[in-house]
Amino acid sequence: xxxxxxxxxxxxxxxxxxxxxxxxxxxxxxxxxxxxxxxxxxxxxxxxxxxxxxxxxxxxxxxxxxxxxxxxxxxxxxxxxxxxxxxxxxxxxxxxxxxxxxxxxxxxxxxxxxxxxxxxxxxxxxxxxxxxxxxxxxxxxxxxxxxxxxxxxxxxxxxxxxxxxxxxxxxxxxxxxxxxxxxxxxxxxxxxxxxxxxxxxxxxxxxxxxxxxxxxxxxx
Amino acid sequence: xxxxxxxxxxxxxxxxxxxxxxxxxxxxxxxxxxxxxxxxxxxxxxxxxxxxxxxxxxxxxxxxxxxxxxxxxxxxxxxxxxxxxxxxxxxxxxxxxxxxxxxxxxxxxxxxxxxxxxxxxxxxxxxxxxxxxxxxxxxxxxxxxxxxxxxxxxxxxxxxxxxxxxxxxxxxxxxxxxxxxxxxxxxxxxxxxxxxxxxxxxxxxxxxxxxxxxxxxxx
Numbered sequence: 059x060x061x062x063x064x065x066x067x068x069x070x071x072x073x074x075x076x077x078x079x080x081x082x083x084x085x086x087x088x089x090x091x092x093x094x095x096x097x098x099x100x101x102x103x104x105x106x107x108x109x110x111x112x113x114x115x116x117x118x119x120x121x122x123x124x125x126x127x128x129x130x131x132x133x134x135x136x137x138x139x140x141x142x143x144x145x146x147x148x149x150x151x152x153x154x155x156x157x158x159x160x161x162x163x164x165x166x167x168x169x170x171x172x173x174x175x176x177x178x179x180x181x182x183x184x185x186x187x188x189x190x191x192x193x194x195x196x197x198x199x200x201x202x203x204x205x206x207x208x209x210x211x212x213x214x215x216x217x218x219x220x221x222x223x224x225x226x227x228x229x230x231x232x233x234x235x236x237x238x239x240x241x242x243x244x245x246x247x248x249x250x251x252x253x254x255x256x257x258x259x260x261x262x263x264x265x266x267x268x269x270x271x272x273x274x275x276x277x278x
Numbered sequence: 279x280x281x282x283x284x285x286x287x288x289x290x291x292x293x294x295x296x297x298x299x300x301x302x303x304x305x306x307x308x309x310x311x312x313x314x315x316x317x318x319x320x321x322x323x324x325x326x327x328x329x330x331x332x333x334x335x336x337x338x339x340x341x342x343x344x345x346x347x348x349x350x351x352x353x354x355x356x357x358x359x360x361x362x363x364x365x366x367x368x369x370x371x372x373x374x375x376x377x378x379x380x381x382x383x384x385x386x387x388x389x390x391x392x393x394x395x396x397x398x399x400x401x402x403x404x405x406x407x408x409x410x411x412x413x414x415x416x417x418x419x420x421x422x423x424x425x426x427x428x429x430x431x432x433x434x435x436x437x438x439x440x441x442x443x444x445x446x447x448x449x450x451x452x453x454x455x456x457x458x459x460x461x462x463x464x465x466x467x468x469x470x471x472x473x474x475x476x477x478x479x480x481x482x483x484x485x486x487x488x489x490x491x492x493x494x495x496x497x
Binding site for chain 2: 131155193
């Protein structure tokens with residue numbers, strides 16, 4: 059493993075990229091971080107992800123893996139001797155996959171609608187978003203993390219979106235902590251872990267990024 | 279061995295995926311037909327988040343979402359493996375399974391569309407399938423190589439289901455002239471005993487799809 063060449067093609071603000079950074083940190087894998095320009099896509103990005111032309115892409119010894127949750131599963135399997143990210147029991151694994159998929163289906167799309175839509179559409183997105191967080195709170199229950207005593211696959215799927223909550227709240231004019239205090243407490247608990255705090259970006263910087271995007275899309 | 283139950287909906291390709299996987303693994307199961315216009319207490323109990331089929335219940339433990347169920351089946355009954363062993367090859371298989379989620383969205387648009395929207399949906403479906411054929415399937419007989427695997431299972435709707443919808447709409451997308459290798463793949467898939475013996479009869483499928491599309495058109 060010492061001769062492994064690992065590169066991550068990423069965009070600093072991407073919650074999907076943060077998932078991969080967090081998984082690599084949990085496994086203690088050394089890698090080269092390569093910031094990508096998604097307006098003028100590099101030849102490397104187009105070569106490594108010809109189908110979707112998106113980040114994140116993990117390049118391991120020259121071979122690309124695309125799609126954040128697929129990358130996280132790959133990382134778990136390729137570096138299997140340390141810090142398992144998925145449970146070993148097939149039923150628990152299925153539950154982890156179900157909830158990570160739920161995060162993919164709900165949190166990103168609804169969050170995006172909050173900062174891109176207005177009026178009724180924005181209100182509907184806010185409600186859907188809060189309802190989804192409440193379902194996740196229910197699934198978390200009394201556990202410190204979705205993975206139990208340690209961070210796991212669902213935590214990795216979800217917690218990067220915390221860096222976008224401030225942007226959602228400010229553009230959507232609502233308070234997530236008031237509606238979902240347990241979720242916020244959970245996110246802050248995760249941030250106490252060094253692997254998480256060093257993999258996640260500053261929410262204020264993310265908000266500035268969203269403001270820039272809104273201006274660009276003519277939404278401000 | 280705890281008992282296995284599958285809550286399904288007979289015309290749905292998502293349910294068919296699970297049937298094929300269970301059959302390929304030689305797993306005995308009880309099939310329970312759900313009336314989606316009148317969902318059972320059991321379905322609502324076992325899939326409170328989405329309230330959809332298919333749901334697999336093993337012992338008393340439910341699993342929802344067909345792709346999650348497929349991975350569970352693969353891990354619980356490892357005989358006759360349906361995913362590669364090598365982590366990189368597994369990641370590539372999962373990539374193409376995930377690509378299929380976009381394909382399903384395009385198939386839905388094709389199914390729901392009429393007039394100009396149908397033309398647009400057909401065009402987008404074709405473009406998406408070209409990428410699948412070129413970069414996913416390539417020159418292989420099946421996505422799994424010489425035999426079908428989870429990737430083939432996940433694309434099952436491109437065979438019998440798409441053919442029925444194309445006939446109902448009078449628009450063809452998957453043809454030897456436009457997608458030669460994928461068209462051949464679909465024919466090979468539909469000929470496999472596990473698929474052939476575990477899909478609805480084509481006339482029943484046609485009747486259902488035609489009625490469903492007429493209902494959609496009325497709304």
